[in-house]
Amino acid sequence: SSPGTDNRWRHVRRLLERAGPLGGPEFEPDPELFSAIRSDLVQILVVGAGGLGCEMLKDLALSGFVNLHLIDMDTIDLSNLNRQFLFRPKDIGRPKAVVAAEFVERRVSGCRVTPHFGKLEDKPLEFYKQFMCIVCGLDSVQARRRLNQIVCSLVQFDESDQPIPTSVIPLIDGGTQGFQGHCRVVRAHATPCLECTADLYSSTQQGFPLCTLAHTPRLPEHCIEFARIMQWPQEWPFGEEVMKTE
Ligand SMILES: [Zn+2]
Incomplete structure (x- = not known):
């Protein structure tokens, strides 16, 4: 293959052709692995x-x-x-x-x-x-x-x-x-x-995607979660500790 092609896959080859800490005990580095991919x-x-x-x-x-x-x-x-x-x-x-x-x-x-x-x-x-x-x-x-x-x-x-x-x-x-x-x-x-x-x-899936809360809240639960996750920490930065000591 041309030098350009070799360069394109340089990083993948490095992973496949050398042993490394992420490889696991069964992994055997081998130049053939890349042609398998x-x-x-x-x-x-x-x-x-x-x-x-x-x-x-x-x-x-x-x-x-x-x-x-x-x-x-x-x-x-x-x-x-x-x-x-x-x-x-x-x-x-x-x-x-x-x-x-x-x-x-x-x-x-x-x-x-x-x-x-x-x-x-x-x-x-x-x-x-x-x-x-x-x-x-x-x-x-x-x-x-x-x-x-x-x-x-x-x-x-x-x-x-x-x-x-x-x-x-x-x-x-x-x-x-x-x-x-x-x-x-x-x-x-x-x-x-x-x-x-x-x-x-x-x-039961708990919590809602943050993007839903931020951009398209459409259920009362979304509004409550928005207040709890985003607004509460802003209004009451130490809110929970205050509540515990009171
Ligand atoms: Zn099982």
Whole structure:
């Protein structure tokens, strides 16, 4: 390849071809890893094309992956545009998956993104088998649980009841709430799955997105939260301590 191409992927190669503190005990640095990423055979599914999904799709494309799939059931709304940066005003009303795929294909040469406009359950189990990894940026706990169930049910076992490694699809689950975020990796039957740790997620979603409170409060609860989170600290900077001592 030309020197220009080498330079483009310099940073990714550095991660893949050297050992490092973030690599983990099973990671073996290898120059071949980069050509694996650039191969059509490494097919990755991104679930969700919202705030997190847009970022992840961009990151994967810029990391050199060339065969991405994207699934999302939503269409673009005006209120998405401040953070879902792959969308423009002219895209309002169109499916997020389709528009995001078009944008990334246009911007990152050599990267192919196949969009799927619809729900997770619209796809047969067979559909999910083709991916080497599933990366998820969803805001719904229910949809996460469904995805978790999908990857767990795809696992096959050998005669001694050990999971067959090639049937285990790693699920990388990301989520945000306000300024907080989390990311975890689930490898079915090797690490706890989402159901094992369901207590970590609140069953009823508590709190509201800060952008909703600031820009489009539309419920009495939003106004109360706005007063509690933003106005109270301004009016009563030491309010809680005063209340305790009184
Ligand atoms: Zn589990």
